[in-house]
Amino acid sequence: MNTDLRVLSAPEWDSWLSCVELAFGGVPISPETREMYAALSEPRRALGHWDGAECVGTAGAHSFRLTVPGGAPVPAAGISMVSVASTHRRQGLLTSMMRRQLDDVRSWGEPLAVLMASEPGIYGRFGYGAASAETKLRIDTSQVRLALPPGTDGVRVRRSSPGEALGACEAVYARLAPLRPGTPVRQPGWERVPVNDPESARDGGSPLQCVLAERDGEVTGYVTFHLRPAWEGAVPRGTVAVRDLAALDPASYAALWRFLFGIDLTSVVECGNRPVDDAVLRLVSDVRRCEVRVRDGLYVRLVELGAALGARAYRAPVDVVMEVEDTFCPWNAGRWRLTADAKGAAICRRTDDEPELALSVNELGAAYLGGVSLTTLAAAGMVRELREGALAGASLAFSSDTQPWCPHGF
Known part of the structure; x- marks a missing residue:
C-alpha cells in the first residue's frame, strides 16, 4: 500500500x-x-x-x-x-x-459508532453487530382491509407541500424519537433528508407528496409518499410508495393508513423501511397479502464499552460479570461488571471477579438496542453462560418493549 x-x-x-x-x-x-x-x-x-x-x-x-x-x-x-x-x-x-x-x-x-451496511459481511471484523432490523411491505389494498381503532373518524387528514409541512412533521418526529431505540435525534440540517426529492430517486413516481393528520387543529401525524400510476389493460394498478409515516396516537396512525389505502387508481401500497413491530401488521385483515420482507438495519459498535453500557437503561435489575473479547479495540477487552437497579440506571466497570457470561463486543453491539436477545445469540453459540441463570437474567435486562429501528439512512 x-x-x-x-x-x-x-x-x-x-x-x-x-x-x-x-x-x-x-x-x-x-x-x-x-x-x-x-x-x-x-x-x-x-x-x-x-x-x-x-x-x-x-x-x-x-x-x-x-x-x-x-x-x-x-x-x-x-x-x-x-x-x-x-x-x-x-x-x-x-x-x-x-x-x-x-x-x-x-x-x-x-461511546458508540453506528452504520447501515451496504454489504452485511463487511463490518463484523471491526466489532459491529447487527442491532436492528427493518421491514419492507407490499400491501395489496384491493384485497386487504383495515381494522380501525376508536377515534379514527375524528382525525382530519389534509394535504400540504412537504416544504410547508416540514416544521410540523419535525415536531412529531422529535416527540417520537425518544420512544424507539435506534432513532437518531435530528441534528440541525438533517431535517432536509426526509424531503430531499431528486427526480432520479422517484422510480418513475410523482414528486414527493405530504398528508397531515390533525385533531383539534394540532398536527398529530404525517405521511410522505410518491404515486406511480400504472394500468393493466383498462384496470388501474397504481402504487403508493410510502417514504415516511409517523403518528402520535393510534387513531391518527390508522387515519393515515386509511388515506393511503383509499387513494384513487391505486391497488398497492409499498413501504421500503418500516419497523419490524409496525402496528399496521396488526391492523390489516390479511398479513399474507402484505409481502413482508425483513432485512438487517442498524449496526452498532461499542467504542467505549463501559460508557456505552452505562448510558442505556435496562428492563430489569441485573448484576452480571462479562468476559468480553475485542481484538480490534483492545481497550474494551477483559472483565466488566454491569449493574442496573430497578429503575434501569446502570454502571459498568472493570472487575477482577469471576465471569458469568463470555461474549465478544459484536454480540454486545447486537444486543445493545434491545432488539436482539442474548438468549438467541447463546443458542447460536455466540454467548457462553459460565454461571447457571446468568444468561436469562442478562437477556431480560437487555431487552426492550419496542423494537429498535432507524427510520432513514445516512
Missing part, C-alpha cells in the same frame, strides 16, 4: 465524494443530493486515502445523538460514505480507515 491516509480538507470534498460515487456504481449523484451532502458533511470527521492526487478510499462520521433503551440520546458517530476504489482493493485501505476512525471516535468522547 502506497497511499496517504489523512483527514479530509474542505477543498478535497468534491474529489472525495466522487470516489464514493464511483465505488457505488458510478451513477451520478443528483445535484440536489450532492448539495445536501455538502451541507451535512463534517470534513474534520472524514478520512480519505489518496494515491497521489486521486482519492481511492473514504470514510465519514456524522455527529449523531442516538436514542437508546430508556430514551436517552447518546452521542454516536454515524459512519457513512465508506468506500474503497476497485483499483485498490485488498491492500488494507479499509482496515486502516476503520482503525483510525474508531481511534478518532474514542478521542471525541463518543
Whole structure:
C-alpha cells in the first residue's frame, strides 16, 4: 500500500465524494443530493486515502445523538460514505480507515459508532453487530382491509407541500424519537433528508407528496409518499410508495393508513423501511397479502464499552460479570461488571471477579438496542453462560418493549 491516509480538507470534498460515487456504481449523484451532502458533511470527521492526487478510499462520521433503551440520546458517530476504489482493493485501505476512525471516535468522547451496511459481511471484523432490523411491505389494498381503532373518524387528514409541512412533521418526529431505540435525534440540517426529492430517486413516481393528520387543529401525524400510476389493460394498478409515516396516537396512525389505502387508481401500497413491530401488521385483515420482507438495519459498535453500557437503561435489575473479547479495540477487552437497579440506571466497570457470561463486543453491539436477545445469540453459540441463570437474567435486562429501528439512512 502506497497511499496517504489523512483527514479530509474542505477543498478535497468534491474529489472525495466522487470516489464514493464511483465505488457505488458510478451513477451520478443528483445535484440536489450532492448539495445536501455538502451541507451535512463534517470534513474534520472524514478520512480519505489518496494515491497521489486521486482519492481511492473514504470514510465519514456524522455527529449523531442516538436514542437508546430508556430514551436517552447518546452521542454516536454515524459512519457513512465508506468506500474503497476497485483499483485498490485488498491492500488494507479499509482496515486502516476503520482503525483510525474508531481511534478518532474514542478521542471525541463518543461511546458508540453506528452504520447501515451496504454489504452485511463487511463490518463484523471491526466489532459491529447487527442491532436492528427493518421491514419492507407490499400491501395489496384491493384485497386487504383495515381494522380501525376508536377515534379514527375524528382525525382530519389534509394535504400540504412537504416544504410547508416540514416544521410540523419535525415536531412529531422529535416527540417520537425518544420512544424507539435506534432513532437518531435530528441534528440541525438533517431535517432536509426526509424531503430531499431528486427526480432520479422517484422510480418513475410523482414528486414527493405530504398528508397531515390533525385533531383539534394540532398536527398529530404525517405521511410522505410518491404515486406511480400504472394500468393493466383498462384496470388501474397504481402504487403508493410510502417514504415516511409517523403518528402520535393510534387513531391518527390508522387515519393515515386509511388515506393511503383509499387513494384513487391505486391497488398497492409499498413501504421500503418500516419497523419490524409496525402496528399496521396488526391492523390489516390479511398479513399474507402484505409481502413482508425483513432485512438487517442498524449496526452498532461499542467504542467505549463501559460508557456505552452505562448510558442505556435496562428492563430489569441485573448484576452480571462479562468476559468480553475485542481484538480490534483492545481497550474494551477483559472483565466488566454491569449493574442496573430497578429503575434501569446502570454502571459498568472493570472487575477482577469471576465471569458469568463470555461474549465478544459484536454480540454486545447486537444486543445493545434491545432488539436482539442474548438468549438467541447463546443458542447460536455466540454467548457462553459460565454461571447457571446468568444468561436469562442478562437477556431480560437487555431487552426492550419496542423494537429498535432507524427510520432513514445516512
